[in-house]
Amino acid sequence: MAVPQHAVSIAPRRTVGLRGHPVLGLLLIVLAVVVIVQERAFRTVEATLMAPLLSAVLTGGAVPVDTAVMIGIGQSDVYRLAITSMCSTAVLFVPLLALAGLILLGPRFRLRRVFAGLGVGLMISLVANFGRYALAAWALETFGLEGFDVVHRWAGSLLVIFAFAFAFFVMLKIATGGGRQPAAKGPRRGIQPTDPA
Amino acid sequence: MNTTESAQALAFVLLVIFLGYVLLIVIPFLRRRPNPEGDSDLLDFHVFIAARDEESVIGATIARLRSQFDRLHIWVIDDASLDATGRIVTEAMSTDPRLHLVSRRLPEARKGKGAALNAAFDTLRAWLPDDVDPTQVVVLVVDADGRLAPNALAQAAGPVAFGDPSTGAVQVAVWMSNRDDARPLPGQARWRNRLGSYLIRMQDIEFRTAIAAMQSLRGHTASVGLGGNGQFVRLSALIDIAGEYGAPWHGSLLEDYELGVHVMLTGHRTVYLHDTHVAQEALPSWRRLLIQRVRWCQGGMQCARYLGQIFRSPNFSNAGALEASYFLLMPYIQLVGVVLWPAVFVTMVAQGAVTVGSVGAWLLASWWLLPLVVVTGVVPFAVWPVIYRRQCAPQASWLRVFGWCLGYWLYMYQTYVCVVRAFWRLVTGRNGWAKTRRNAESTTLVTKEA
Structure with a gap:
């Protein structure tokens, strides 16, 4: 049986995304608080994720133990790399989550862009901090404690500081893009640049 | 995360936001046409x-x-x-x-x-x-x-x-x-x-x-x-x-x-x-x-x-x-910094001194912090006199510019004094207009209160 044809009116697709979302904003802020409260569990997850990564990078094996990673498994020297509260990626995640939550509380920012910015910001922070862990572990295995000290104290610190600043910038750049532009006001009037001739 | 670690984490975040802001203003300024x-x-x-x-x-x-x-x-x-x-x-x-x-x-x-x-x-x-x-x-x-x-x-x-x-x-x-x-x-x-x-x-x-x-x-x-x-x-x-x-x-x-x-x-x-x-x-x-x-x-x-x-x-x-x-929030952030930075520093020294036995021993063991302090705490201020020489005073010697770099870093600490005083005036409702006197006027008068 033929289906009767009707003139169907299709509503135009929304081209402008949702702006703001207080509930999601609050959820992000709550998530930031949860990360702070549960930072030990967060570090345990970090250690679990880091272990296979370090196994791939280092000569010896690596296994997670609570909030630390044992490296040099199968080698003569085995080290315990502890992820402290101050070294944890949680310190980088919390401000990004809180800021994204705060700007979603108001009606200005587009939801999709804020989440895209937050995702990229978190990824940059994660890669930078895991890169620092890996660099410190490699220096420890290759050069011993002195090598570890150099990376942990200087190179790693600077890497994370500047990567975190970059993550902030990128997050805000993405979140603020495509948003409101100030309205132009007043009639066009011709004040032309002076002729250099 | 205990209170000390929370304070250190907050100090770290504020530092990074500040460094990010400095980078954000330096780059477009140097590239402007x-x-x-x-x-x-x-x-x-x-x-x-x-x-x-x-x-x-x-x-x-x-x-x-x-x-x-x-x-x-x-x-x-x-x-x-x-x-x-x-x-x-x-x-x-x-x-x-x-x-x-x-x-x-x-x-x-x-x-x-x-x-x-x-x-x-x-x-x-x-x-x-x-x-x-x-x-x-x-x-x-x-x-x-x-x-x-x-x-x-x-x-x-x-x-x-x-x-x-x-x-x-x-x-x-x-x-x-x-x-x-x-x-x-x-x-x-x-x-x-x-x-x-x-x-x-x-x-x-x-x-x-x-x-x-x-x-x-x-x-x-x-x-x-x-x-x-x-x-x-x-x-x-x-x-x-x-x-x-x-x-x-x-x-x-x-x-x-x-x-x-x-x-x-x-x-x-x-x-x-x-x-x-x-x-x-x-x-x-x-x-x-x-x-x-x-x-x-x-x-x-x-x-x-x-x-x-x-x-x-x-x-x-x-x-x-x-x-x-x-x-607009910067003065309030600086107000937090007035308490936070000294608190973090004192706590760090105290903890270190307890761990290694004395303040002197901690200072000796912590010399490696100095380059980090310079890069994150001095360079963001000291960079401006270098830009100033390039754009405004190319005749200045590098020795003089080095002095300006140190001087500018120290000069910026006045903001911490100002922010405390400003906040005090704000909460005590003192909103009078104090006009700063001109250099050519009598030196006995500092301001003119409305």
């Missing part, structure tokens, strides 16, 4: 000079402006001066038909610079013929000792400034006119003069690099702030603000920044011009400098009340709203 000029004859410029007891400078300022710009209308607002300010202007008016005096008398007078400028605005509107197009009239606010660069009006008429009809206000760069004065305090001890000379140079560096860079960033975020000197506003924008908010200038201690916020809230663009400038006298004494900066800081704190309006306004870009928020 010169602004083209326009035909200033296509606009009518009116200069407002708020003058309260300005006999020491007002005559020279009028003469200088007239010699530079013959078409300019000059409006001097005599705010119930106790000296010869009014008489000097009246005498000059006899030979200058484009010079005007707005006399204010007590009890209406001496209510702040904003009130004085509002009086001039009302007088100007009454004076202008009804058929004048307010979009073609530009009001320029200059300090009583302000010196405009010869290209100021041509720059203001350029296509990125008032050549664009969406532009409501323009702020030009600010230089310090006495930057090369080796003896800014004649008759006083040599060390005082050296200190004065140092303070003057630091203010010149601050305005021509760090503040200029902040304004350059704001050019990208469409949130340029206006200053009290070298501020151009289209008359139509002032009329819009008066229509919506009662008067163009309001009562904040930072009435210039407040005006900029209102310009943007009413849908006009603000623009920063770095290729022209207004020169003003820098302050050669710590005491006067701190009083001035406390006033600015308190004014910034007062302006934080606009955050809600800024975030709701369709006339601010998203980036502009965030930038303005950062600027």
